[in-house]
Amino acid sequence: xxxxxxxxxxxxxxxxxxxxxxxxxxxxxxxxxxxxxxxxxxxxxxxxxxxxxxxxxxxxxxxxxxxxxxxxxxxxxxxxxxxxxxxxxxxxxxxxxxxxxxxxxxxxxxxxxxxxxxxxxx
Amino acid sequence: xxxxxxxxxxxxxxxxxxxxxxxxxxxxxxxxxxxxxxxxxxxxxxxxxxxxxxxxxxxxxxxxxxxxxxxxxxxxxxxxxxxxxxxxxxxxxxxxxxxxxxxxxxxxxxxxxxxxxxxxxxxxxxxxxxxxxxxxxxxxxxxxxxxxxxxxxxxxxxxxxxxxxxxxxxxxxxxxxxxxxxxxxxxxxxxxxxxxxxxxxxxxxxxxxxxxxxxxxxxxxxxxxxxxxxxxxxxxxxxxxxxxxxxxxxxxxxxxxxxxxxxxxxxxxxxxxxxxxxxxxxxxxxxxxxxxxxxxxxxxxxxxxxxxxxxxxxxxxxxxxxxxxxxxxxxxxxxxxxxxxxxxxxxxxxxxxxxxxxxxxxxxxxxxxxxxxxxxxxxxxxxxxxxxxxxxxxxxxxxxxxxxxxxxxxxxxxxxxxxxxxxxxxxxxxxxxxxxxxxxxxxxxxxxxxxxxxxxxxxxxxxxxxxxxxxxxxxxxxxxxxxxxxxxxxxxxxxxxxxxxxxxxxxxxxxxxxxxxxxxxxx
Numbered sequence: 001x002x003x004x005x006x007x008x009x010x011x012x013x014x015x016x017x018x019x020x021x022x023x024x025x026x027x028x029x030x031x032x033x034x035x036x037x038x039x040x041x042x043x044x045x046x047x048x049x050x051x052x053x054x055x056x057x058x059x060x061x062x063x064x065x066x067x068x069x070x071x072x073x074x075x076x077x078x079x080x081x082x083x084x085x086x087x088x089x090x091x092x093x094x095x096x097x098x099x100x101x102x103x104x105x106x107x108x109x110x111x112x113x114x115x116x117x118x119x120x121x122x
Numbered sequence: 123x124x125x126x127x128x129x130x131x132x133x134x135x136x137x138x139x140x141x142x143x144x145x146x147x148x149x150x151x152x153x154x155x156x157x158x159x160x161x162x163x164x165x166x167x168x169x170x171x172x173x174x175x176x177x178x179x180x181x182x183x184x185x186x187x188x189x190x191x192x193x194x195x196x197x198x199x200x201x202x203x204x205x206x207x208x209x210x211x212x213x214x215x216x217x218x219x220x221x222x223x224x225x226x227x228x229x230x231x232x233x234x235x236x237x238x239x240x241x242x243x244x245x246x247x248x249x250x251x252x253x254x255x256x257x258x259x260x261x262x263x264x265x266x267x268x269x270x271x272x273x274x275x276x277x278x279x280x281x282x283x284x285x286x287x288x289x290x291x292x293x294x295x296x297x298x299x300x301x302x303x304x305x306x307x308x309x310x311x312x313x314x315x316x317x318x319x320x321x322x323x324x325x326x327x328x329x330x331x332x333x334x335x336x337x338x339x340x341x342x343x344x345x346x347x348x349x350x351x352x353x354x355x356x357x358x359x360x361x362x363x364x365x366x367x368x369x370x371x372x373x374x375x376x377x378x379x380x381x382x383x384x385x386x387x388x389x390x391x392x393x394x395x396x397x398x399x400x401x402x403x404x405x406x407x408x409x410x411x412x413x414x415x416x417x418x419x420x421x422x423x424x425x426x427x428x429x430x431x432x433x434x435x436x437x438x439x440x441x442x443x444x445x446x447x448x449x450x451x452x453x454x455x456x457x458x459x460x461x462x463x464x465x466x467x468x469x470x471x472x473x474x475x476x477x478x479x480x481x482x483x484x485x486x487x488x489x490x491x492x493x494x495x496x497x498x499x500x501x502x503x504x505x506x507x508x509x510x511x512x513x514x515x516x517x518x519x520x521x522x523x524x525x526x527x528x529x530x531x532x533x534x535x536x537x538x539x540x541x542x543x544x545x546x547x548x549x550x551x552x553x554x555x556x557x558x559x560x561x562x563x564x565x566x567x568x569x570x571x572x573x574x575x576x577x578x579x580x581x582x583x584x585x586x587x588x589x590x591x592x593x594x595x596x597x598x599x600x601x602x603x604x605x606x607x608x609x610x611x612x613x614x615x616x617x618x619x620x621x622x623x624x625x626x627x628x629x630x631x632x633x634x635x636x637x638x639x640x641x642x643x644x645x
Contacts, residue, residue, distance in 0.1 A: 029644070030644040030645065037641065
């Protein structure tokens with residue numbers, strides 16, 4: 001049971017309700033990364049060969065910030081779709097589907113990992 | 123002149139040097155007793171230079187006349203190396219005596235070697251001819267007639283001897299460039315080899331042919347031809363041993379001058395130590411700047427100050443070794459501002475040199491504008507006041523003389539350039555259409571030793587100091603020293619490392635590139 005709980009704690013589920021702005025539905029953050037991008041220029045990843053999608057900016061007061069998304073988070077899934085092996089454009093498309101009002105993200109965060117490791121060691 | 127130097131220096135620490143120069147000037151003036159030099163104003167100086175009589179510039183007592191008319195150019199004998207005139211004269215005597223005794227001994231040895239080689243060469247050259255002619259002279263009637271074959275062999279002998287003669291002339295007939303301390307091993311070896319070779323041929327000839335009066339003339343001529351062939355091969359061996367073997371570079375040699383640390387690197391092949399020393403010295407005269415003892419006075423005075431700073435009195439009378447270490451430690455710990463002095467002195471000196479250099483360049487450029495070369499057509503049309511290069515040089519020299527002299531004084535090169543040499547160089551530059559910068563190139567930077575007059579070289583007699591035998595070959599790590607009276611060159615030999623070179627083939631089509639992106643999209 002302890003092992004399972006650690007697994008869950010490494011990742012966090014965030015639910016963002018899109019905000020309507022004119023003709024667009026916006027989420028209020030920016031993404032970087034992808035399998036067609038250069039992973040060494042990613043300032044947030046611990047492993048510089050990680051080609052996953054990362055949150056690079058969160059607009060203040062936007063739906064993402066309200067939902068608890070933080071800068072540097074790595075997005076693992078969007079609405080059940082895997083985001084660890086997608087191109088940058090595919091990721092953008094999956095996040096900005098017009099017929100979806102809510103997106104459920106599975107993110108992982110380094111600060112989370114470190115907190116768990118510390119509690120494991122103590 | 124010295125007043126001007128004082129006003130230009132701003133740091134009081136330099137008063138030590140201006141004091142020296144003032145003393146030198148006073149000495150110079152008192153000695154030469156020139157009436158015009160008592161006044162130190164600048165305009166007076168230019169007037170004195172402008173009126174030199176023509177005779178001392180062209181005549182042979184130029185040095186005396188120079189000293190008489192103007193003390194500026196005659197100040198070559200004031201303190202250069204020693205602190206008083208006594209030490210200079212002793213060094214001069216030592217130099218002269220060394221020159222005398224060494225030149226006599228080595229000349230004898232050199233000429234002995236040359237005569238031995240010449241006699242042997244002549245003997246060797248005449249041997250085949252003797253081999254062919256002796257049977258004809260001694261027992262002509264008994265000889266078998268030998269037709270076209272012998273004549274063909276005569277022609278081949280003649281041409282081979284001619285080739286041998288030309289080859290020997292090209293290889294060996296040279297002015298000896300140097301006296302080396304020990305015998306040149308390869309040359310001696312070759313001479314011995316040739317001697318033994320020819321001796322054995324004569325022995326065989328004498329026993330088998332002369333005594334038995336062989337009648338087979340063709341055989342005798344073929345014997346002579348074989349001798350000439352073998353001599354050509356020995357000549358080939360001589361080329362390989364004496365010339366070719368040392369061409370491929372095997373060692374890198376670092377040469378450092380002991381007085382100011384100037385260093386150069388040279389590449390040498392397989393040479394003996396004495397021949398390597400010769401190569402280093404030949405390159406020394408071309409590559410190293412001339413040895414200038416006047417530049418060392420600054421460090422010597424600093425060293426004197428260090429030694430005079432701390433005095434230790436031996437009260438108890440024993441334990442000397444422990445004391446010396448304590449003395450050195452105390453001297454190091456003492457609060458000493460000589461580094462400060464050095465820094466400001468050097469900065470000051472650089473500034474002064476740059477200022478004087480700027481004045482000099484401007485003065486020379488202006489002087490050169492006064493001269494114009496006449497074309498041949500114009501030479502008939504304007505017959506008034508045509509000058510040859512020498513007169514033209516004398517005409518424009520006074521306007522740049524003071525600036526040049528001041529610059530030479532500041533960079534301490536004044537004893538390397540006499541007025542006569544400057545005038546000669548100026549007329550040389552005018553003749554060859556050189557620009558002012560080309561004229562100044564000789565004075566702005568100290569050049570190699572070859573550029574200057576022979577009696578300013580300070581380095582004519584060299585001694586090779588080495589722990590290994592001087593005829594042994596160069597090896598990695600050998601150090602030897604080339605000493606002359608005033609300084610020495612320390613030579614350090616290092617082997618060129620064995621280079622491992624491997625190849626890698628790159629297909630020209632294999633050069634491919636991708637874009638590295640990092641885009642950020644807002645959602």
